[in-house]
Amino acid sequence: MRFLPVSLTVLIVELQDLDETLALFASLEADPVDGIVDIVPAARTLMIRFKPEVLTAEAIAAEIQKRDLTAKIPPSDMLVEIPVTYDGEDLQDVAELTGLSVAEVIERHTASEFTVAFCGFAPGFGYLVGGDPALQVPRRQSPRTKIPAGSVALAGAFSGVYPQASPGGWQIIGTTPLKMWDLTRQPPALFQPGYRVRFFDLAKRPQGTPVVANTLNRRDDDIVEPTSATTITVTAAPMPALVQDLGRFGQAGQGVSSSGALDQGAFRAANRVVGNPVEAACLEITLGGFSFTVSGPAVMALTGAPCPISVRDGSGRVMTAERYQPISLEAGDTVTLGFAARGARSYLAFRGGLDVAPVLGSASTDTLAIVGPEPVGAGAMLAIKTGGRELSPVSLTETPAFACPAAGEIVTLDVVMGPRSDWFTTSGLETLATQVFDVTPQSNRVGIRLSGALPLERKDKAELPSEGTATGAIQVPHSGQPVLFLADHPLTGGYPVIGTVADYHLDLAGQIPVNAKIRFRPITQFAEIVPGKA
Secondary structure (H helix, E strand, O other): OOOEEEEOOEEEEEEEOOHHHHHHHHHHHOOOOOEEEEEEEEEOEEEEEEEEOOHHHHHHEEEEEEOOOOOOOOOOOEEEOOOOOEEOOOOHHHHHHHOOOOHHHHHHHHHOEEEEEOOOOOOOOOEOOOOHEEEEEEEOOOOOOEOOOOEEEEEEEEEEEOOOOEEEOOOOEEEEOOOOOOOOOOOOOOOOOOOOOEEEEOOOOOOOOOOEOOOOOOOEEEEOOOOOOOEEEEEEEEOOOEEEEOOOOOOHHOOOOOOOOOOOHHHHHHHHOOOOOOOEEEEHHHHEEOOEEOOOOEEEEEEEOOEEEEEOOOOEEEEEEEEOOEEEOOOOOOOEOOOOOOOOEEEEEOOEEEEEOOOEOOOOEEEEEEOOOOOOOOOOOOEEEOOOOOOOOOOOOOOOOOOOOOOOOOOEEEEEEOOOOHHEHHHHHHHHHHEEEEOOOOOOOOOEEEEEEOOOEOOOOOOOOEEOHHHHHHHHOOOOEEEOOOOOOEEEEEOOEEEEHHHHHHHHHHOOOOOOOEEEEEOOOOOOOOOOOO
């Protein structure tokens, strides 16, 4: 057992195998440790997020060392049967890799009973274990940029089904018509940790009906009826705005990460300016250019990236307004935001909050998982709540926490080294700490894709079993060019993380625009966590 640092609030427990991982996960679920707020199980690891004001990483390690890792998890009585058309483009390659015929590959796959070990990568993506050992094959050398939804695939000791079209490197052996992720179902993910899974061949059982042991019901609890008469109608949105709140937590079991506003300090400030609870839903606007007309009296505020604000009233008069201040609007007013010369994201709040239906307990839009409210483009209409929340007086003293960076400027981010710093050479570690990286146009809410003159050199090309990833993780694919994960990153990843941006610099990272530059400043030396007292 090893305890590896991830950030100032996250650590990874590395275990011998999947059985130990699941045993420890079950133990921590049955007998929780006060101060642990989230656990993400993976192939050989648990990623644990904790409250540092309650307990230390060393205290967590000491507590975990006491847990029994020999207990076997009893099999679930939940069985899901998946119909498959075995027509995958890698089916012949799998046959050659295993030394079996195509017919034997299909026969062994359908004869196996799998268990959902954990979920990750994408909402509804379950890592299935327990298949025939003869079907263990490596990932493809060159991952595909797009694998269709419903693809049934193999990789290493795992089988799985892609819930949505996405990049991936698993070997595709077939397709299923079943929806693996459906928000009209409770729970939305068809695969839940512990469920048993069997596949059957549609060519041999064409009339078969998939058997799902759990009852699937339409979700009605998240439906919110509009309660206000005041609306905004979007008249311009060069980049669609996104509804965001503080994030979607407690859904790791379904493979859903937290998402949420990228600059949470600016988000909270926007709500305080208009007197909302800090978690009220706002609009996250990228680079400005956004415009809307309001149907009735309202109070708004804009924070984050500095966009010029102009308000045109019904008679045509145009006035300017300031950021971080409450702005009173009347029916017929049109608000236009100019281009943000610095930073990347602004936050638009309305007193009362936006009247949007939460999805899985949150109004955040996750752009990778495609969970949450639809992006808000030109022509969209949103309601502003007039009741149901405890409002406070508006705040007149809010100020930006930092100056937003501009294109061409160098931004320095503090980094906690780990959990996989030891996968890199001394030269690779020096490159991380000394090189200035360019922010490429491929960057988005999932992550900032970086380019440096020198790649981060690894010790070897070993494959990392999938493990949990934290917001701020600096993941390094085979190219050696790092990706800095932001709020919409996948819950698990298969490339080593050399270090993680310190929590207090995550808001700043969320404001870094394309063509800016990043310098990483390690604030720790990589070392395993030694169990000790709080």
